[in-house]
Amino acid sequence: MEAGRRSVSGWTVANVVVVLYAMVPVLWIASLSFKDPSTFTDGSFIPRKWTLGNYAGIFTNADFVRGLVNSIGIGLISTFVAIVFGTMAAYAVARLTFPGKRLLIGVSLLIAMFPQISLVSPLFQIERALGLFNTWAGLILPYITFALPLTIYTLSAFFREIPWELEKAAKMDGATPFQAFWQVIVPLAAPGMVTTAILAFIFCWNDFLFAISLTSSNAARTAPATISFFTGSTQFEDPTGSISAAAVVITIPIVIFVLFFQRRIVAGLTSGAVKG
Amino acid sequence: MAEIVLDHVTKRYADGTVAVDDFDVRIADHEFVILVGPSGCGKSTTLNMIAGLEDITEGELRVDGRRMNERAPRDRDMAMVFQSYALYPHMTVRENIAFPLKLAKMGRAEMEERVERAAGLLDLAPYLDRKPAALSGGQRQRVAMGRAIVRDPKAFLMDEPLSNLDAKLRVQMRTSISRLQKNLGTTTVYVTHDQTEAMTLGDRIVIMRAGLIQQIGPPQELYDHPRNLFVAGFIGSPSMNVLPARLEEGRLRTPIGDIPLRGRLRRAVEGPDVPRDVIAGIRPESFEDAALVHDADGGGTFTGTVDLLESMGPEKLAYFTLDTGAVRSEHLTEAGGEEEAGEGCQLVAQLDPKSGARRGQPVRLWYDTQAVHLFHPETGENLTER
Amino acid sequence: MNRGKGRALTEGQRAERRLGLWLCAPAAIVMVVVTGWPIVYSVLLSLQRYDLRFPEDKAWIGLSNYATVLTSEVWWNAFWVTLLITVVSVAIELVLGMLLAFAMYRAIVGRGLIRTVVLIPYGIVTVAAAYGWKYAWTPGTGWLAGLLPEGSAPLTERGPAIAIIILAEVWKTTPFMALLLMAGLAVVPEELMRAASVDGATLWQRFTRVTLPLMKPAILVALLFRTLDAFRIFDNIYVLTNGSQGTGSVSISAYHNLIGGLNLGIGSTMSVLILVTVAIIAVVFILGFGTAAPGSER
Structure with a gap:
């Protein structure tokens, strides 16, 4: 005792x-x-x-408010697209045999390990040529790309846990492949998709390098990048207070997410990495 | 209701392995056919090919005369019950049973009526609004059955539907499946590895091994007239006793005595290619305590010491070890019989409960020499049945 | 029987292949378009003299950008700083992460609390946390700077600044390491540990002889992920020192050349070199240490 x-x-x-x-x-x-x-x-x-003056200050700062809007909008769109594309690919990876499957896994692995800075220089130039520079789309594209490996790994691990026989049963019950997927697999994979969506959103929300490199004004600059442009020379003499308040503001939603979905996030973060 | 014909069906995988080889069976309308065999024998693959869950490499599958090979499972109008039941965990029992009807876009009123009827038939009415997770194993099994019967399909395909149940429930469900099938009259193909299920359920049994059909026939026929050593060892519990035997001077020399070659035994050994050393098979129930046999004619006797005695109630099982090596045959190990035989040759006799046999004591046994089967040691062919 | 090799695909297999390809197509196309062409393009850029301030000077100059970068002291300084930060922070994370993983896995009390709290550093935006560390070490403002001798300004001195960068990196990413290691711990069967202790193994022996060997695959995967991630360190340095006093990483150098200096040629050359280094690290891990690439067949 x-x-x-x-x-x-x-x-x-x-x-x-x-x-x-x-x-x-x-x-x-x-x-x-x-x-x-x-x-x-x-x-x-x-x-x-x-x-509470620091908070009052940043919420009257148009750049910061705009940055928050950009962060939320860009994050949500990127997450949504990554989840839709990622779900499709993850289902194929987990369930079907087709040529190029290993290639797809290999490519996503490469991207997961890819140094983002290596994309910054060419994307900077390409996006300026295509008129994507300093637009939402200009950030959404790389975000989707880097969120996809994460979604494919995590979701395929979730899909593998859904028994094969359920799909066979659906086929026998008269379902088309799409009906089997939509009415049986998706409802069961929904918790996994929520988890994956949170992880993908955290990734987009957290990004800094693309956000400062591929934007030049508050048109698309996300909140973390906006914070780094706070200086004492604007309406604040000392940016310490506003930077701190802004840092707290952009941190709180993620911390709430994380605390709320703690169990699922742990499962999601580890599933792709360990089970393969 | 339908007649299902498997016309020389073969399943070969991309790596060249053959899972099912030239499966040729005609399943009549209303018939209950069992596919049985050890794991890996191709029985589930065959069922999946009928269902459309796996492709047929060669041969043709016809239902009521129409070729089915290329049809998707949903266009074959067959219902399947899986070993794991494959109930949709996010749907209630009602939704599970109604799912095939919903996919078939059936009207609401008819759908509800059919679900109620199926639920009534299977005693599921009180559970209709529960999720599968809140049901017992037996209830889940019945939901799976309900999902199969609700849309009145052409055929039921069942893949080991009772293996996840405990022994007592399995026997109960066996009876109710049998009764249900007889009432509905739906053509049924049932896969199992359990010979008892096969014997009790089927109109006909198809025994498979390594992708090949070993024998097709009604249960009793398979039991009485096994075509080879594999079938003989697989069907029947306890398994048939197998003993080394030698044909010498017009007699059959076995560890339990010499048996005169008369009648069907004589005919069996007259063939051209019968070797001197053969395998003799005799079922446990062909033995009896000699003290209880009054008309001992036409039988042999043998005295042995009882190793172990099991009282089953209606009968007693006496185990003996004969002082001769056990029969080693590839045809037996796969049947799941005598793997653990150890050194000596084991013998099991099923005796009347009135028998005075006691453990550790010698007992004199009578056996019916005309019930002996002779098998070719290499091919396993039953010489007494050709 | 005589249908040639019997290799012909059945209808079902063909349908499955088609479906698989269609399902993967959108993801594959996005990934390849957003990374594939830019990589090729950055190799092309690296072979040119291309400074956006002097666009008329643009010319193909072969490998001379590589010569410039590889003979530049600034590049090599950034390279060694990056390597130092990577090795030291990953090593610390491994030890701390292991302890944390044990705490999360075995804690008798408050296991849920630990598992939840530990996710906070993971969830926080790196830039926000970096500002926290920056102000903590800023003389006058910071609670940590106050612990140091009067007059010291750690973020303006190379050694201390690098140490603070490592601290910020370790704080933020140890939880992720710990989670990966915890998943590895879960692979070690409980009976095995009991059997080992019945056999007389001490706690330390159980850890080194049973747990570690069984966890090796998980450890290697965690190390691979974290090493590659640490090597591309950018956010923390950008906020803490912005690369001054020789504390910049290779990513910071490339960024300054590109966005600050608008020198596409040199910036791209650095990008390509970083990519090559990362590839070498990955290959060493996968071939040298036998790390199972995630997603590969076991």
């Missing part, structure tokens, strides 16, 4: 360490965002003078 109690307190210490590890950097930026500009330089972890 003594040993049991000791290991319980040991795990409690471990829990505290993990919670501190994960939370402290986040709490710090949240604390900064609530600090009154006059107290930025006090170096204190907890604000001495609380204010």
Whole structure:
């Protein structure tokens, strides 16, 4: 019993360490965002003078609001397309035999490992030639491309877990291949698709390199990129407060997602990687 | 209702392996046919070819005279029950049963009526609004049956539908499937690896092994007249005893005594290619405690020490070890019989419960010499049945 | 019987192939169009003198961009810095990730809490977290900078700045590593651990003799993913130092040449070199260490 109690307190210490590890950097930026500009330089972890002014500031900043809209719009469209295309491909990979299957798996693996910077220079030039530079489409295209390997891997792992016999049963019950897919497979794969959609959205939301390289104004610049353009010379003397507030704002939705779908995200992140 | 003809059907995979070789069977309307054999014998592949879930490499499948090879499963109007039941987990029992009707775009009123009728037939009415996860194994099995019968298909295809049930439930469901099939009169093809199911359910049994049909016939015929050692070993429980035997001086020398070659045994060994060493087969129920046999004519006797005695109620099973090597034959190991035989040659005798046989004690047994089968040691062919 | 080789596809197989190709077509086309042509194009760009500030000077110059980059001290500095960051941060992540994986897998109390909280760094936008670290180490503002001796400004000195970059990288990506490793831990059968302890293995022996060998495939996959990911580090450095004081990675260098300097030729040359390096790392992992490429047949 003594040993049991000791290991319980040991795990409690471990829990505290993990919670501190994960939370402290986040709490710090949240604390900064609530600090009154006059107290930025006090170096204190907890604000001495609380204010909501930083938040009021960024939400009256047209660039930031526009950046949020861009982030949400571009993220949702990219995620939707990636899920639709990815579901189709993942189903084929998990269930059908056809020539080029290994090639498709290979190509998506290559893209998953691809250094994004290597695409920046040619895309910069190509998108300027095609008029896609600084547009939503100009960001959506690379986002779909880099989200696809993720969706294909994760979803094909989910599809593999749906018993083969259900599809056979649907065929025997008189379903066309599409009916079998739509009425039997999709409802069962829906949890997997939600998970995958969240992962894909997090990827798009998190991107910074494409967002600063393929945009030149607030027409398509996403929120993370907008933040990096906050300077003291505009209506804020010191960007610290607004950057912190903006960082908190773009972080909160993702953290909520992640906490809410914790179990599924863990399953999704690991399924593609380990089961292959 | 339909007649199903498999006309020299062969299934060959891309890598050259042949799963089903020249399967040629005519299944009559209303008939209940069992495909039975050890795993990998091609029985499920055959069923899948009838269903349209697998392609036919060669040969033709005809239903009521119409070629079916190229038709998609949904155009064949057959219902299938799977080993795992394959119930749609996101649908209620009602939705599961109605699914084929919904796909066939049946009117709402008729659909509901049919679902109710099927549910009534299978005692599923109280569970119609539950999801499959909330049902017991037996109930799930019945839902799978309900989904099959609801649309009144031309044929039922069943792929080991009872193997996931516990033993007692399996026996119950066996009876109710049999009764259901007789009432509906729907042509049924049923796959199983369990010879008891095969014996009890089918009008006719098709025994398969390594893609080849071994024998086709009604259960009793297969039991009484197995065409080869494989069928003899596969059908019947406990399995037929197999003993090494030698033809010498007009007699058959076996570990349980010499048997005079008379009648059908004489005819069997008169063939041109019969070797001196053969395999003798005798079913456990061909034995009896000699003390209980009054008219002992036409039989042999043998005395052995009982290794083990199992009282089954209506009968007793006595096990003996004979002091001779066990018969080793490829035709037996695949039938799932004597693999664990160990060194000695095992013998099982089914005795009357009144028998006084006791474990560790010698007992004198009588056996019917005319019930002995003789098999060719290499080909496994039943010499007494050709 | 005499239908030649018997290789002819049946109708069903042909239909399956057709369906498979159709289903994959949209994904395949997007992936190939968005990456395939640009890769070729960037190789072409790398063979040209092409500075957007002097477009009239555009000319084919063969491999001389490569010569320029490969003899440039700035490039090699960025290369070694990237390699240093990659190796050190992945090594730390492996150890921390393993501990965290054990905690998530075995914790007696608060397992759900750990598993949830650990996802926060994963979910946070890298740029947002990077600003957090930046302000934490900024003298006067930061709570961490206050712990240092008076007058030190770690982000303006090369060594400390690189250390902070590694810290930010490790903080953000250790949870992902831990999740991959935890999935690997789940592969180790519980009975095996019990059997080993009955056989008298100590905790450490159980870890090194049973757990590690069984987890090796999962560890290698996690290392491969994280190594390639760390090698393309960009966001953290961009925010923390923007590559000043020789802290830039290869991605930062390429970006500065391209977007800052508008020198497409040199920027593309660096892009191609980064791609080649990443390919070499992947090949070493897959062929050298026998890492199972995810998605390959087991």
